[in-house]
Amino acid sequence: MVSTDSSTSDIEGCGTVSGGGPILCVVGARPNYMKMAPIIRALAAFGDAVPPVLVHTGQHYDAAMNDSFFTALGMPRPAVNLEVGSASHAVQTAEIMKRFEPVLDAHAPAAVLVVGDVNSTIACALVAAKKGVPVVHVEAGLRSYDRRMPEEINRVLTDQIADLLYTTERSAAANLHAEGVADERIVFVGNVMIDTLLANRSAAVPASTTLAGLPLAASVFATGREPRYGVVTLHRPSNVDDRDTLGRLIGALNTISRQLPLVLALHPRTRARIEEFGLAAAFEADRVAILPPQGYLEMLGLMAQATLVLTDSGGLQEETTALGVPCLTLRENTERPITIVEGTNTLCGTDAARIVHEATDILATGGKRGRSPELWDGRAAERIAAHLASWIAARGAVAAGPAPSIPAILKAA
Ligand code: UD1
Secondary structure (H helix, E strand, C coil), X not given: CCEECHHHHCCCCCCCCCCCCCEEEEECCHHHHHHHHHHHHHHHCCCCCCCEEEEECCCCCCHHHCHHHHHHCCCCCCCEECCCCCCCHHHHHHHHXXXXXXXXXXXXXXXXXXXXXXXXXXXXXXXXXHCCCCEEEECCCCCCCCCCCHHHHHHHHHHHHCCEEEECCCHHHHHHHHCCCCHHHEEECCCHHHHHHHHHHHHCCCHHHHCCCXXXXXXXXCCCCCCCCEXXXXXXXXXXXXXXXXXXXXXXXXXXXXXXXXXXXXXXXXXXHHHHCCCHHHCCCCCEEEEXXXXXXXXXXXXXXXXXXXXXXXXXXXXXXXXXXXXXECCCCCCCCHXXXXXXXXXXXXXXXXXXHHHHHHHHHCCCCCCCCCCCCCCHHHHHHHHHHHHHHHHXXXXXXXXXXXXXXXXXX
16 A cells, blocks of 8 residues: 655665654656656755655556656655555545655654645645644645636645745745735745756757657658647646547647647546547547657657647646747646746637637747746756755754744744
């Protein structure tokens, strides 16, 4: 049910620690890994001040959604894997909580650090908060203001119970203030996912390697010009769980593919729905290549050379902005407004005619150029580690002295 791996932890800076208590760093699902990798490295560089112990909830478990990322990102193997797997939101969240509690008790951590907005994030944050263990939330304060998204609920609740909230863009602080989060708890550090992108850019797998042998490769890599193709990802329940919506999106993709060959990296949820709805044959097979979920370096290579990315992912909106590649977000809202205001992202909803119109416009004009947002500079994890080390030290000092007051502790950091 719960597996521990003590063999790797001490060697790789993720083991149990003498004195102080470690920082339990929680990952659960694919988008967490690229956020946590630089944090683990930066915390480990501080030695005993903020030693990380990596805990995996097992929310994602397929090799293509999981193992390959640890290898590509040079992440240590988790010291603990809760192996929860898939289930309804209630069961998955509850199961993570049940299995995380004894891990928390055993490690007596100085803090629990969670990233992003997946079910693992809120589940572990809630266990820690109820036990009086400080919760640190990385990528705090993002809001779509759409409570139909499970991630929005996870974000709002995690931020309410977090003691320390690290943000990726300045708009996040205003969202948090509006929800009553004290300014002293909020620290703008930049974007750890972009740390990973910048660190791995030169190691990205070229698109020509990933797409070699596919029927559309000849039209993508015509000699004498830049590769021309679009990258597509779709996995939000609101886009893929309803047959009409998914069918409509596939129709729009087919239309675009007549101008631009498309590569669709398929999430397991989307693959299951396509099969369930009998939509597998709906794709224009010679113009839309369907691939399994891609590894980090493969996906980075595909995005970096793409003419256009169409997605409903939060992470890809940010990564395309950092890469300067035009992105069409197939949603009605985004929790990452900076990608629209400063970056290359355009929100275009799920209306087929609108999606085709926006894509055609990008093909004609080259799309938004954008610029890299403030502090998306590859050093966000270093800022987190430095701040967290002094915050933990200040808490320790206050605990040993007169009665602590939260603002005083934070000012001391
Ligand atoms: C989760 C996150 C979402 C994130 C996405 C990235 C929540 C609420 N959602 O959504 O924010 O953008 O991860 O992928 O936490 N499955 C597999 N193998 C796996 C994992 C999942 O086959 O390794 C299938 C199962 O059928 C499962 C379904 O995918 O029921 C959904 O998985 P789940 O972890 O519940 O949510 P995601 O849709 O992946």
